[in-house]
Amino acid sequence: MNKLLLICLLFSVSGISFANVIHKERSLYRNIIVEDNYNLRCLKFNVKTSKTNQSCLYKNNPNKLVFNYTKLLFSSLLLLENPPENILIVGLGGGTMSNTLHQLYPNAKIENVEIDPAVIKVARQYFSFFENDNITSKVQDGRIFVKRAALKKQKYDWIILDAFNGDYIPEHLMTKEFLQETKTLLSENGVLSANTFSVSELYAHESATYKAVFGDFFNVRNRKNSNRIILTANSALPSGEVIVERVKKLAKQLSPFGVDIAQISSNMTSTSEEQDWSDDTKVLTDQYSPANLLNQ
Structure with a gap:
């Protein structure tokens, strides 16, 4: 796993986050959130039971897959x-x-x-x-x-x-x-x-x-x-x-x-x-x- 992604995930589990919300909206189906966490940008769906990553990209290398x-x-x-x-x-x-x-x-x-x-x-x-x-x-x-x-x-x-x-x-x-x-x-x-x-x-x-x-x-x-x-x-x-x-x-x-x-x-x-x-x-x-x- 990419070291930066691992660090971000560890902070997420521990409750510490450096994520910057750059977009948030409520659609017909869900809450949509876009967060930047250093080089990582992620799309999240926030529903009643969880907030889940749907898609992520490395901003300095969008071609390299994250998930x-x-x-x-x-x-x-x-x-x-x-x-x-x-x-x-x-x-x-x-x-x-x-x-x-x-x-x-x-x-x-x-x-x-x-x-x-x-x-x-x-x-x-x-x-x-x-x-x-x-x-x-x-x-x-x-x-x-x-x-x-x-x-x-x-x-x-x-x-x-x-x-x-x-x-x-x-x-x-x-x-x-x-x-x-x-x-x-x-x-x-x-x-x-x-x-x-x-x-x-x-x-x-x-x-x-x-x-x-x-x-x-x-x-x-x-x-x-x-x-x-x-x-x-x-x-x-x-x-x-x-x-x-x-x-x-x-x-x-x-x-x-x-x-x-x-x-x-x-x-x-x-x-x-x-x-x-x-x-x-x-x-x-x-x-x-x-x-x-x-x-x-």
Whole structure:
């Protein structure tokens, strides 16, 4: 971990903070805060139960990624035979992922879907979120966007699910029905990655739900924290030999962004070999949602 980031986190845990709030507003959905802490700028959502970092950047090196989960998302490229041409990101944050993908694949079309217009505005103003003819942002609920895109028969090579409301993933974006709808948007060899956590009370139910829709998937984790990426594809998962070859091709390309793809690949485990939840775990549905579970 970057020393400056570690120091900032330690002060945060101890209750001491040098953060300077440079922007604060109440949107339709949440309190939005932008803080500068020395070289680190962070977007936070302040809800009833917590204040959480949604996106951060190093002001003196915006290209270098801060968060572990963002770096873990690049494991998705190990499942793609060719560079992605059409990418869908559900949940914008500060637009870090979109900006990075544009630098990697300047000709790719990237659609960002964000329910809160205030988040898009803040991403543009404080995090240099970049848009052009190929990179767009749409103010819409992710579930509605997916339904309409399916009717239009749109296809994506890479879908990233990264929508958080401050507490956790919105529950209507976790169900079997939603994932089935999203799966129809994947191109023939398309890949889907979802940002979630390994310590969530919903861990087993999330896992069972993804397996019910996609079959076996990769868990991608950093053993030092609670980040987990669920990584799956519309086709068969690649073998270990294929992944090793793709790591070699991607290592130099991803290094400037602080992504050690070799290290990340070593933390990928397939549920075909390691399933850490019970086979009788109940799948999340529109009728049996996270709220039903957490309020028991």
